[in-house]
Amino acid sequence: MDSTAIPHLGQSGTSSPVPQHLGQAATAACNLATNFLAPVKTERQIYENSMLEDDPNANSQCPAVNSEEQQQQQQQPRWGPNHRGAQELAGLYSRGKRIQEVICLGVCCALMSCDFLFILLRVKLDNLSTILLAAFCGVVTADFVSGLAHWTADTWGSVELPVIGKNFLRPFREHHIDPTSITRHDFVETNGDTFAVTIPVLCKLTWDFISLPEADIQRRFFWICFWYELAIFVAMTNQIHKWSHTYFGLPWYVVWLQEHRVILPRRHHRVHHVAPHETYFCITTGWLNWPLEKLQFWYLLECCIERLTGCRPRADDMKWAQKRS
Numbered sequence: 235m236d237s238t239a240i241p242h243l244g245q246s247g248t249s250s251p252v253p254q255h256l257g258q259a260a261t262a263a264c265n266l267a268t269n270f271l272a273p274v275k276t277e278r279q280i281y282e283n284s285m286l287e288d289d290p291n292a293n294s295q296c297p298a299v300n301s302e303e304q305q306q307q308q309q310q311p312r313w314g315p316n317h318r319g320a321q322e323l324a325g326l327y328s329r330g331k332r333i334q335e336v337i338c339l340g341v342c343c344a345l346m347s348c349d350f351l352f353i354l355l356r357v358k359l360d361n362l363s364t365i366l367l368a369a370f371c372g373v374v375t376a377d378f379v380s381g382l383a384h385w386t387a388d389t390w391g392s393v394e395l396p397v398i399g400k401n402f403l404r405p406f407r408e409h410h411i412d413p414t415s416i417t418r419h420d421f422v423e424t425n426g427d428t429f430a431v432t433i434p435v436l437c438k439l440t441w442d443f444i445s446l447p448e449a450d451i452q453r454r455f456f457w458i459c460f461w462y463e464l465a466i467f468v469a470m471t472n473q474i475h476k477w478s479h480t481y482f483g484l485p486w487y488v489v490w491l492q493e494h495r496v497i498l499p500r501r502h503h504r505v506h507h508v509a510p511h512e513t514y515f516c517i518t519t520g521w522l523n524w525p526l527e528k529l530q531f532w533y534l535l536e537c538c539i540e541r542l543t544g545c546r547p548r549a550d551d552m553k554w555a556q557k558r559s
């Protein structure tokens with residue numbers, strides 16, 4: 235057999251078209267793999283477009299290319315507690331909001347304790363796997379719920395909206411322009427809203443425990459455990475989020491959970507804090523961030539909503555970010 239007739243992978247000008255197609259397919263597969271496995275945000279993008287919280291002295295600021303840019307950098311803080319927008323938003327945290335958070339935390343903790351006792355009384359060796367499976371489903375669902383709530387609050391609405399604007403959207407706007415402010419919030423301010431949203435679910439569980447016959451409770455035990463554990467993980471979400479912004483002085487067990495990706499890791503959450511804050515919204519474990527980004531889930535959802543309503547995503551977020559000084 236003539237050696238020139240032996241087809242080579244991707245070689246052009248061979249007698250058979252198959253090897254050329256194979257070569258093109260291999261190149262396409264390589265490109266696809268490279269794009270698919272590429273980091274969502276590069277170190278350069280993180281460095282240039284977010285506030286580096288592991289550098290308290292701000293030594294990592296990007297070098298200015300000219301004197302005008304240098305002057306602008308000195309006069310206009312892009313992020314942090316000196317940002318005028320961040321200061322204005324922090325000032326909108328009211329006494330009424332604080333009272334609402336304290337009441338919600340109290341009610342939620344009481345319901346959580348009651349439901350915990352009701353479940354504990356029914357724990358047996360043969361339903362342990364049910365509880366563990368419900369916990370796994372609960373934590374995955376909580377991660378998705380955290381992403382959906384975070385995306386909604388970050389992307390739509392405005393601080394000027396009555397009731398929800400100042401009380402529920404304000405902390406999201408403040409968090410983007412001063413990410414470390416969460417580390418200065420106490421337990422009540424950090425956890426008030428995430429505990430509050432679980433109250434209806436916990437109320438329903440308590441009602442089921444006191445009103446349903448035991449046979450019905452046993453039949454629904456998986457779903458009872460699922461809703462209870464979902465409520466626990468949702469309630470804990472903002473505390474976990476706060477830990478992901480805390481680069482100094484965390485207890486060793488929190489660092490262990492972050493490093494083993496059981497809860498939202500610090501380096502992972504930095505991807506969300508790269509302007510314009512359009513991805514990595516899940517903040518309980520962060521497990522769903524990568525698959526949702528690869529599916530372009532948030533982007534496609536935003537395109538549909540923008541087309542239907544004409545509202546621009548993150549218009550209010552952008553407005554506050556520009557109130558620099």
Ligand SMILES: [Zn+2]
Pocket residue numbers: 384388406410506511
């Ligand atoms: Zn955000």
Ligand SMILES: [Zn+2]
Pocket residue numbers: 409413475479503507
């Ligand atoms: Zn954050």
